[in-house]
Amino acid sequence: MTGFVSFVSSGPGDPELLTLKAVDRLSTADAVLFDDLSSGPILAKAREGADMVGVGKRAGRASPKQDHVSRLLVDYAKSGAKVVRLKSGDSGLFGRLEEEIIACREAGIEYEIIPGVTSAMAAAAAAGIPLTRRLTARRVQFVTGHDVTGALPEDLNLAALADPTATTVIFMGKRTFAELARRLQGAGMSADTPALLAESVSTPEEKLVRGTLGAMEQLIAEEAADGPALILLGPLAEGR
């Protein structure tokens, strides 16, 4: 008998931001494969007795290779297990969902994807702001601050990113922010553009730091801890 894989989005960290569907899948899973960022109190929702396997990747640390994670997933499912693959935030954003889906398809394993609360929405909510504005901020964009090598991606669409009327959310961009800020300003974005650093959103370690595009490099150096962080740019980042 073949098992089943549920790709479950865990949300930004607060277990109260899990969906009912996510809690249901956790509470009936035979095995849970989890990232570092979806660990902690969220894992307490898993069925007692389930196999709990940490397969996390964090910046700068050694971690299991992606094909090893995919193989584990497939092996568990082939053994007949109901597997939860727990991914932080929303599983479809800046994760490795596609590689793992392909591994399931190639092995003939059925799966589902359970969407969740992305950390971008949670950061805006924590800051008390919307991500869009009716008249002047009608486009919101999410980008990653690093490519597979860990550097700022080379092929940035600067006409898109330097648009002062959009809200831009940079995921995993602390380490490369100085270079990105230089390129955005070179493309005409004002140093005064409001910016917000949002770290460890929705957890007890949550930290929100407001500033500007021009000041954010220094604010990151002075204020950032080592939690996962987003940087928001645009008119709405100025907040209250």
Added chain:
Amino acid sequence: MTGFVSFVSSGPGDPELLTLKAVDRLSTADAVLFDDLSSGPILAKAREGADMVGVGKRAGRASPKQDHVSRLLVDYAKSGAKVVRLKSGDSGLFGRLEEEIIACREAGIEYEIIPGVTSAMAAAAAAGIPLTRRLTARRVQFVTGHDVTGALPEDLNLAALADPTATTVIFMGKRTFAELARRLQGAGMSADTPALLAESVSTPEEKLVRGTLGAMEQLIAEEAADGPALILLGPLAEGR
């Protein structure tokens, strides 16, 4: 005694995609002000005996004016009520959250924002695809298909929107799609760009229609019902 307002994101429609926090606020509310799209089975999570007030806006229908909604919200809170303002999808995206927050601030009423699952994530999950790809789709952008007049916004950033490597999600864009498609193709986007129409996502009426940028106008005319819909453009929309 002054009340409190919880801006609660209801998710795309499936009550199982509510967060635990949203369910908690619904189950203890004295009054629930809800949009049309967050009605139905989601409202069954509200406390029995709570005032249930529909303040929905839907395209093409008469609906309460925004300042009337804000006034209702403030009046309920001033009477000491725990008010839930239920907004479909994630409350910070393409809603009127900002106007209502400002009304609360001006009236000295405390509030919180509870993030939720946006319909864009739910559409991708239903289609079995991620919204980003590690090497070739690292930017995702959300835009609205109409401005306050109901027409396609004039100030589109076509360099951003016609980027063939991004995933673009158009909210409320069925009626203006033909004009948008013409402008995107005029800006160099290929008519062969994969496109996905996702209607009434996560509800029993869910409908997913795959096509291309060039074919989507006709597909909308032939296949779309009258539910809320998203249109996804980009390499990932081709799916399985």
